[in-house]
Amino acid sequence: MSQDIQTQFRHIPVMVDEVCALLISDPSGIYVDGTFGLGGHTKALSSLLNVDAQLIGIDQDQTALAQFSPTSVQQSLHLECTNFENLDQVLTDLNVNKVHGILLDLGLNSFSLDDPERGFAFSLKGPLDMRFDRSGKRTAETVVNEYSEEDLANIIYKYGEERHSRRIAKRIVEMRSIKKLTQSEELREAVSRSVHPQFRNKSLARVFQAIRIEVNREIEVLSKILDTAIQVLAPGGRVAVISYHSLEDRMVKRYFRDLSQDVPLQPGMWEDEVKIPLLKVITKKPVTATPAEIEMNPRSRSAKLRVAERTAYASK
Template identity: 40%
Template structure:
């Protein structure tokens, strides 16, 4: 089968090393995408090993691997536990999550992920979902919009942005990217325009795809799914995701609430394999700019 890989996997060797793959183990790639990480995992498995890969994006189907050890699940990874049960799998040896949006998505104007191209304000990873960026912009209240831009985009002027959007949509609903970008341009000088516009689009994308909610569900389910000494390997690309993963690894819970024993030792079902976050080398960043913002955290279930 011809491979249609639509991005270079970030920190490939580091993630595979982090999984500490057992040749006959069972592994899950919750963000299959172009299949780069999955192919490398399969190369470390023997005939008894298994790999299950999740992806809700129909474009990922083009990259499905023809291998009897491989099972593709076209669904959101928040359903991890359900599908493991369906396939009769009680515990797994490792979970890999590469949470970033690929260049493939940013470069397709009709997907609406990038402010560089004009296209519909879509931003859905799952095209069957009813919620689009346009729907968020045209139907959410001013307060809801302000919360999204402040919490998910970390924009200090979130309330002013929300107010301008509500006034503008009363004249004409937002449907396409460029008119929306033009509405926001007065907020940003040339020096910060790209950075701040990226935060606006990040906030919308997180809301449309409920990214933080599904990440929380994945992390919680990982505790039930992983076998003892099973590895949780997560690549994040912005501070909101990284903070969630970091706190979860430290505490074993979404709230990040630290519990200690009588001697002051932290009680957690996880052990951080890398106490310091792993980032891409300069050499990799030169070949794969997407890796520039990537942060890798690895934990082992104890």
């Protein structure tokens, strides 16, 4: 991407006021932005935290991290280029035991989405890549050319919620038997030739999303980071997750719900052994962007924010 495009580009953080209001429990605490991106949320948090607070920013996309100027925050800031699934290791290396807030603003930053070289956007010509972490081995090209027809159909159905998944997978396999698919426009063609023109754009968005989720193991790493969050949050600390599609939102909702249930008394247990739930759900319903924000930043339309708090006297 040219320098001109980079400097013109401005990423608008989603639901930034809501995130800050719901995430900060201790203004001098340690906060992890697990999806640092271009640092929009971190900057906003920084402006509300005391100078002795600590910030840890994680992103597996070095290109995004490289855009950030650390002097734009007052607090100590540690940036780490890794997958957030490695949060426990990052904290161990920093000698940090517990943190007071963890933010996950899932998906990809608009900077990468708009870069044709990354292959995320179905509307742009570029290589079939879609890796958040560009050192990773698996690309969209690997998935599209090497997965069986059945696996492709299942991924497109499960991660894209696309009902024409079988037809699209069949078309991909037909096309790749003639020539390996290497460009995003070839995947676009496979989808376009499988669905009615009326539904084309929706199907394209779903298929590209599904392949991206598979390339980056997005569901698996989300499940891992939620488990880690429970272990590393200080009592009263909060985890906030912004998700952009229903699959992730459902997962977060169920996770928070399951860990916020009272553990019922089992036969043979004493009454004082009843376990207190690990989490308290702060957002009974997901928080969504206001109409004014959606008008200013259409990307916020599908965003859902859920927040949970680590309980103070959890027994685990």
